[in-house]
Amino acid sequence: MPDKKWIPQPKKPRTPIPEQKPEVRRRNFKEVALGYTVELAIEEAYRCLQCKNPLCVDGCPVGIDIPGFIRHIGEGRFEEAYYTLKKYNSLPAICGRVCPQEDQCEQLCIMGKKFKPVAIGRLERFAADWFMQSGKKEDFQIEPPTGKKVAIVGSGPAGLTCAGELAKKGHKVTIFEALHKPGGVLVYGIPEFRLPKKIVDIEVENLKKMGVEIKTSAIIGKLYTIDELLEEEGFDAVFIGTGAGLPYFMGIEGENLNGVYSANEFLTRVNLMRAYMFPEADTPVKIGKRVAVIGGGNTAMDAVRTALRLGAEEAYIIYRRSEAELPAREEEIHHAKEEGVQFKLLTNPVKIIGDENGWVKALQCIKMQLGEPDESGRRRPIPIEGSEFEFPVDTVIMAIGQGPNPLIQETQPDIEVKRWGIIKIDEQGRTSKKGVFAGGDIVTGGATVILAMGQGKRAAQAIDEYLKTGKWE
Amino acid sequence: MYLIKEIKEIAPKIKKMVLDAPLLARKHKAGQFVMVINTEKGERIPLTIADKDPEKGEITLIFQEVGKSTIEMGLRKAGEYIFDVVGPLGKPTHIVNYGTVVCIGGGVGTAPLYPITKKMKETGNYIITILGARNKDLFILEKEMESVSDEFYQTTDDGTKGRHGLVTDELQALIDSGRKIDLVLAIGPAIMMKFVSLLTQKYNIPTMVSLNSIMVDGTGMCGACRVSVGGVTKFVCVDGPEFDGHKVNFDELLKRQAMYKDMEEEALKKFLEELKKQESCGGCHA
Numbered sequence: 065m066p067d068k069k070w071i072p073q074p075k076k077p078r079t080p081i082p083e084q085k086p087e088v089r090r091r092n093f094k095e096v097a098l099g100y101t102v103e104l105a106i107e108e109a110y111r112c113l114q115c116k117n118p119l120c121v122d123g124c125p126v127g128i129d130i131p132g133f134i135r136h137i138g139e140g141r142f143e144e145a146y147y148t149l150k151k152y153n154s155l156p157a158i159c160g161r162v163c164p165q166e167d168q169c170e171q172l173c174i175m176g177k178k179f180k181p182v183a184i185g186r187l188e189r190f191a192a193d194w195f196m197q198s199g200k201k202e203d204f205q206i207e208p209p210t211g212k213k214v215a216i217v218g219s220g221p222a223g224l225t226c227a228g229e230l231a232k233k234g235h236k237v238t239i240f241e242a243l244h245k246p247g248g249v250l251v252y253g254i255p256e257f258r259l260p261k262k263i264v265d266i267e268v269e270n271l272k273k274m275g276v277e278i279k280t281s282a283i284i285g286k287l288y289t290i291d292e293l294l295e296e297e298g299f300d301a302v303f304i305g306t307g308a309g310l311p312y313f314m315g316i317e318g319e320n321l322n323g324v325y326s327a328n329e330f331l332t333r334v335n336l337m338r339a340y341m342f343p344e345a346d347t348p349v350k351i352g353k354r355v356a357v358i359g360g361g362n363t364a365m366d367a368v369r370t371a372l373r374l375g376a377e378e379a380y381i382i383y384r385r386s387e388a389e390l391p392a393r394e395e396e397i398h399h400a401k402e403e404g405v406q407f408k409l410l411t412n413p414v415k416i417i418g419d420e421n422g423w424v425k426a427l428q429c430i431k432m433q434l435g436e437p438d439e440s441g442r443r444r445p446i447p448i449e450g451s452e453f454e455f456p457v458d459t460v461i462m463a464i465g466q467g468p469n470p471l472i473q474e475t476q477p478d479i480e481v482k483r484w485g486i487i488k489i490d491e492q493g494r495t496s497k498k499g500v501f502a503g504g505d506i507v508t509g510g511a512t513v514i515l516a517m518g519q520g521k522r523a524a525q526a527i528d529e530y531l532k533t534g535k536w537e
Numbered sequence: 538m539y540l541i542k543e544i545k546e547i548a549p550k551i552k553k554m555v556l557d558a559p560l561l562a563r564k565h566k567a568g569q570f571v572m573v574i575n576t577e578k579g580e581r582i583p584l585t586i587a588d589k590d591p592e593k594g595e596i597t598l599i600f601q602e603v604g605k606s607t608i609e610m611g612l613r614k615a616g617e618y619i620f621d622v623v624g625p626l627g628k629p630t631h632i633v634n635y636g637t638v639v640c641i642g643g644g645v646g647t648a649p650l651y652p653i654t655k656k657m658k659e660t661g662n663y664i665i666t667i668l669g670a671r672n673k674d675l676f677i678l679e680k681e682m683e684s685v686s687d688e689f690y691q692t693t694d695d696g697t698k699g700r701h702g703l704v705t706d707e708l709q710a711l712i713d714s715g716r717k718i719d720l721v722l723a724i725g726p727a728i729m730m731k732f733v734s735l736l737t738q739k740y741n742i743p744t745m746v747s748l749n750s751i752m753v754d755g756t757g758m759c760g761a762c763r764v765s766v767g768g769v770t771k772f773v774c775v776d777g778p779e780f781d782g783h784k785v786n787f788d789e790l791l792k793r794q795a796m797y798k799d800m801e802e803e804a805l806k807k808f809l810e811e812l813k814k815q816e817s818c819g820g821c822h823a
């Protein structure tokens with residue numbers, strides 16, 4: 065298609081994305097946002113000013129050429145849009161859906177100063193979905209085999225990205241994944257209604273087409289240690305992308321009562337083990353009439369909306385700060401509210417009360433107020449004395465954060481760790497052990513998909529360097 | 538996919554399954570377990586590796602048919618495949634020369650007890666074994682256990698074999714006889730481990746138990762398996778499965794084990810009905 069003259073339409077309102085109606089979707093697991101049509105995508109693309117000095121790019125952790133791919137969409141060159149994205153981001157269909165755009169690319173988009181920012185994430189998703197649906201074969205451009213072998217531990221976004229980048233360079237890559245399905249949080253954590261598993265499957269299939277071998281149900285630290293991978297199994301380098309999967313609990317009374325879940329357990333039962341199909345699938349999950357989810361991040365929103373979809377009559381978010389501090393993506397908070405999730409803000413549980421059979425009966429909570437900002441820059445919540453109250457519930461889901469998975473650190477003491485078992489790396493992604501690299505949540509603590517991917521990509525470059533030069537100093 | 542090389546009933550409702558799993562056979566250490574997923578829609582259930590043969594590349598699982606997953610697994614035949622097996626999981630047993638070790642096995646708990654006892658014996662310990670069962674037909678691994686024991690006792694609830702009573706009665710008798718006991722290792726139903734621990738606490742005998750909490754992933758990622766040990770929450774799959782019996786909150790464990798009782802019963806009922814339907818059609822699909 066010939067280049068048209070680009071005439072931006074800044075005054076047009078941000079193009080809404082078609083969605084399932086809240087009263088329908090609150091009881092099904094189908095994707096909430098249906099995605100732009102070709103017409104809608106082009107319409108939204110033309111809102112972009114094609115800035116000479118695009119601020120949006122600074123907001124993207126992997127520095128995507130945002131005006132570039134948006135121009136391609138506007139001009140109807142969708143395949144080019146896709147390959148432009150792929151140059152920077154190997155999982156655009158996923159990031160377009162789950163990136164916290166309002167804190168990243170879209171936060172800095174110049175259009176946001178006067179109007180609403182360009183819907184960069186939605187456009188990214190559009191280009192990726194368009195390519196997947198087009199049935200076109202992806203052009204992987206793989207370099208000739210180098211004869212070097214790399215082991216990737218963990219198949220979350222960090223591991224998948226690192227694997228893809230290394231495969232392109234001609235290295236022989238094997239992914240070891242502890243669970244029986246690859247994808248990390250993308251399959252066991254983030255629910256179908258936000259990220260259809262089919263998309264993750266397609267990305268995994270693509271990796272296989274690139275020659276990456278995926279060994280599931282293979283736990284490093286148990287089946288093999290890192291030393292064994294390097295010394296006995298013939299790998300020349302190892303990348304650790306084991307994520308932050310260790311669920312935190314609050315340490316309050318009653319947390320081990322029946323009916324108290326970690327968000328990880330709850331979501332794993334439903335997503336990975338398909339408990340929503342019980343007894344068709346064998347794994348059960350318990351859903352009470354009144355469900356309280358403790359926390360305010362993406363994990364909490366996913367858990368509370370999943371509870372609704374499994375039939376909870378009332379579903380609550382209990383969060384100790386105020387609405388402004390909720391760490392979840394804006395869109396998820398908005399969707400949760402539309403679906404009828406109730407928010408109890410400035411409220412913190414102090415105790416879980418059980419009945420005589422060991423089941424949850426109520427939460428004892430205390431009201432909070434906001435004090436001075438703490439080291440994270442957010443205002444510190446302070447309990448209001450004497451404000452305790454009882455809140456009857458029958459399921460409690462703890463979504464207060466996750467720590468690094470511990471299995472590798474336990475068996476490989478020569479890999480240096482920081483507080484809480486977070487693996488220490490340098491600016492190239494190298495650990496303290498020769499030939500071993502790391503990235504993703506295992507080095508940052510719970511962060512985001514795009515950051516994990518960015519680190520996987522950067523480590524892949526360093527690994528490639530190392531394999532070529534053998535240098536490590 | 539894991540090939541079933543052999544499956545047989547070794548006591549009523551207790552089956553032994555030998556799987557082709559060379560890597561697991563090579564990597565397993567006494568005290569560790571695997572998560573087994575029987576079919577594509579199956580749940581992940583923890584089972585101890587009861588024995589292994591690294592040369593033949595085999596592992597042996599011994600399981601009691603208590604609910605849908607284990608009953609369905611018991612119906613599998615040699616030559617068929619198990620969907621997935623993950624492991625080896627959990628910390629291996631800390632095995633050193635303690636001196637005199639009393640190894641107590643209750644019911645199917647004898648299966649996980651056997652590889653540990655064998656290793657304890659090899660490490661130079663004096664082994665006194667006590668096996669308990671409801672009646673004489675329910676014992677498993679009697680010969681194997683006896684062959685690695687210096688002294689061997691049995692108890693039955695109904696008196697059909699060995700002492701008429703519980704394993705704790707035999708243990709009490711040993712203690713009363715003034716024997717010096719350096720360690721008690723008890724594996725069996727939670728209720729048995731609870732009473733063994735209460736008894737040994739009175740006499741200050743160090744006691745190790747292996748807990749069978751409900752699990753999902755078995756890799757420390759969900760917290761389903763959590764138990765209170767000395768007032769601190771621990772994950773059985775990564776911190777255990779063995780713990781100091783004197784510190785475990787068994788009442789909490791017992792309650793948590795029953796968390797899905799109603800749903801498990803529903804699933805089992807449905808499964809048995811399906812099974813009946815299939816049988817009444819003459820098993821033509823078999």
Ligand SMILES: Cc1cc2nc3c(=O)[nH]c(=O)nc-3n(C[C@H](O)[C@H](O)[C@H](O)COP(=O)(O)OP(=O)(O)OC[C@H]3O[C@@H](n4cnc5c(N)ncnc54)[C@H](O)[C@@H]3O)c2cc1C
Nearest residue numbers: 218220221222242248249284307362504505511512513516
């Ligand atoms: C419920 C939930 C919702 C989220 N929503 C969003 C969102 O909307 N947007 C966003 O940007 N971020 C979101 N996040 C955060 C994001 O998912 C993570 O930051 C990201 O997945 C981290 O990627 P990773 O590759 O480092 O690790 P993970 O995705 O955690 O993957 C690690 C993998 O390693 C495996 N593993 C661990 N130990 C071993 C071992 N010893 N051997 C072999 N394999 C091992 C694990 O099984 C896992 O599959 C969410 C997180 C959760 C839990």
Ligand SMILES: Cc1cc2nc3c(=O)[nH]c(=O)nc-3n(C[C@H](O)[C@H](O)[C@H](O)COP(=O)(O)OP(=O)(O)OC[C@H]3O[C@@H](n4cnc5c(N)ncnc54)[C@H](O)[C@@H]3O)c2cc1C
Nearest residue numbers: 582583584585600601604605606607749750751752794801
């Ligand atoms: C570390 C460990 C090692 C074990 N080793 C053995 C063994 O060698 N042989 C053996 O017979 N049994 C063993 N068990 C117990 C075994 O896992 C359960 O009997 C089995 O999961 C029951 O599944 P089901 O579907 O047949 O029964 P269900 O009807 O589902 O449940 C019956 C009872 O089994 C327990 N249970 C159910 N699901 C699980 C689960 N996912 N994880 C743990 N327990 C569950 C519950 O207490 C439940 O009430 C072990 C358990 C653990 C934690």
Ligand code: SF4
Nearest residue numbers: 124159163168169185
């Ligand atoms: S990857 Fe994320 S931050 Fe970067 S442009 Fe896409 S949506 Fe924005």
Ligand code: SF4
Nearest residue numbers: 112113115120173174
């Ligand atoms: S800052 Fe906004 S308007 Fe400018 S190029 Fe980026 S997306 Fe387009």
Ligand code: FES
Nearest residue numbers: 755757759760774
């Ligand atoms: S079974 Fe999930 S943490 Fe132990």
